[in-house]
Amino acid sequence: MADNILDRFDAIIEDDKKVSDGKKVRIGLIGTGWICEAHILNYQKFDDVEIVACADLVPGKAEAFCKKFGIEGAKCYLSHKEMLDDESLQLDGVSICTYNCTHAECAIYALNKGVNVMLEKPMCVTLEEGIEIMKAEKASGKIITIGFQPRLDPNMQMIKKIVDSGVLGKIYYIQTGGGRRRGIPTPYGTTFIEKETGGIGALGDIGCYSLDMVLNAIGYPKPLTVTGYKSDFFGKRPDYYPGHPEYAEKFGVDDFAAGFIRLEDDIILDFRIAWAMNINTPGDTIILGTEGGLRIPSTDCWNGSVGGPMTLYRELCGVQTDTEIPIIPFNGDRFELKLRSFVDAIKEGGTAPVPTSQIIINQAILDGICKSAECGHELEITIPEV
Ligand SMILES: NC(=O)c1ccc[n+]([C@@H]2O[C@H](COP(=O)([O-])OP(=O)(O)OC[C@H]3O[C@@H](n4cnc5c(N)ncnc54)[C@H](O)[C@@H]3O)[C@@H](O)[C@H]2O)c1
Numbered sequence: 001m002a003d004n005i006l007d008r009f010d011a012i013i014e015d016d017k018k019v020s021d022g023k024k025v026r027i028g029l030i031g032t033g034w035i036c037e038a039h040i041l042n043y044q045k046f047d048d049v050e051i052v053a054c055a056d057l058v059p060g061k062a063e064a065f066c067k068k069f070g071i072e073g074a075k076c077y078l079s080h081k082e083m084l085d086d087e088s089l090q091l092d093g094v095s096i097c098t099y100n101c102t103h104a105e106c107a108i109y110a111l112n113k114g115v116n117v118m119l120e121k122p123m124c125v126t127l128e129e130g131i132e133i134m135k136a137e138k139a140s141g142k143i144i145t146i147g148f149q150p151r152l153d154p155n156m157q158m159i160k161k162i163v164d165s166g167v168l169g170k171i172y173y174i175q176t177g178g179g180r181r182r183g184i185p186t187p188y189g190t191t192f193i194e195k196e197t198g199g200i201g202a203l204g205d206i207g208c209y210s211l212d213m214v215l216n217a218i219g220y221p222k223p224l225t226v227t228g229y230k231s232d233f234f235g236k237r238p239d240y241y242p243g244h245p246e247y248a249e250k251f252g253v254d255d256f257a258a259g260f261i262r263l264e265d266d267i268i269l270d271f272r273i274a275w276a277m278n279i280n281t282p283g284d285t286i287i288l289g290t291e292g293g294l295r296i297p298s299t300d301c302w303n304g305s306v307g308g309p310m311t312l313y314r315e316l317c318g319v320q321t322d323t324e325i326p327i328i329p330f331n332g333d334r335f336e337l338k339l340r341s342f343v344d345a346i347k348e349g350g351t352a353p354v355p356t357s358q359i360i361i362n363q364a365i366l367d368g369i370c371k372s373a374e375c376g377h378e379l380e381i382t383i384p385e386v
Helices: 001-004 035-041 061-068 080-084 100-112 127-140 154-165 202-217 334-348 356-374
Strands: 026-029 048-054 075-077 091-094 116-120 142-149 172-179 223-231 256-263 267-274 285-289 294-295 310-316 320-325
Touching: 001 142, 001 310, 026 035, 026 080, 026 356, 035 091, 035 256, 048 080, 048 320, 061 075, 061 100, 075 080, 075 356, 080 100, 080 310, 091 100, 100 116, 100 127, 100 154, 127 356, 142 334, 142 356, 154 310, 172 202, 172 320, 202 256, 202 267, 202 285, 223 310, 223 356, 267 356
Parallel strands: 026 048, 026 091, 048 075, 091 116, 116 142, 172 267
Antiparallel strands: 172 285, 223 256, 256 267, 285 294, 294 310, 310 320
């Protein structure tokens, strides 16, 4: 099943996607806010990339960004449309670093213009938006990759290697999630917490990562049903935001969400995520299989890695054994690797490093949790074919 999903768009790879040898890859940045700084700083490490344009809805923001990062030669625009309509730019790719609610419109517009896309996580807000993105992707034949840099951490990759080795046997239950004791992301303003910009809260912001950690490891099986819950007890408290009690009024998303999801192949996924909670951790990630179990310690804040050595539990010749899997030291930069993989895929006419065919499943679960929480009962999850 997983192979099928991964290969779905192989047939539409075309030679004209390639950037010819010696030519710099021309990149535009859409949404010059906080995370865009990580994009520019890493693109600037690459000799074969040129940042030719920046766009932001806030007047003057793109210009200030270009000045800060010494790319005054880049052209500035007041929206993704203005930038993508300027054909003189001859863009090979864009990084979409806008808040969640404009991910879909920016990605679809770029693909329709024949431009490759690096789209920040979460893919979008709803499953319906995700399907529209995939339709545009299919029609364009271009690459769209979703920004899940934790996958490039060797400790994360170890989880998948352990699963793929078969040592766990048939997997039947997964508990995952995590979060922060106090960590609603407002230090840079309110775009994460307002319904009109963030769209979804902890669920989309960090929930998508912890789902990706386990679903990528087990080959992204399809979700069948979901019972979801979400709440906003902390986000709605004026005293949560010293100096900014008005943020409580603006808070329109979830600060905690949970879901009980039935996946195909008879696997249960028990998930919870928090931006704020009255406990240090809602628990480690555990993967239970018929031959072994894996414990992945949670981090304090879901920082994209594992919180300590993992433990593999097995019965060996009738004896219960625990094997510690040491943390693999990693001095690389996951963000740099994420952008490099996008640029390489453009240059080589390759496939998307983190394909929508996988992440649509992640999105369907986020969407299912929201919709089930809103209607108060279990829902079936159906992902339309694209
Ligand atoms: N991969 C990661 O590690 C990581 C970390 C943080 C944030 N993110 C993701 O990056 C995205 C942005 O987060 P942020 O913290 O930078 O937000 P931000 O609010 O600081 O920046 C978003 C910017 O996008 C601009 N914008 C919105 N729609 C636009 C449009 N149509 N055209 C041009 N500009 C537009 C806004 O004006 C704003 O300046 C979010 O989806 C978030 O989940 C990813």
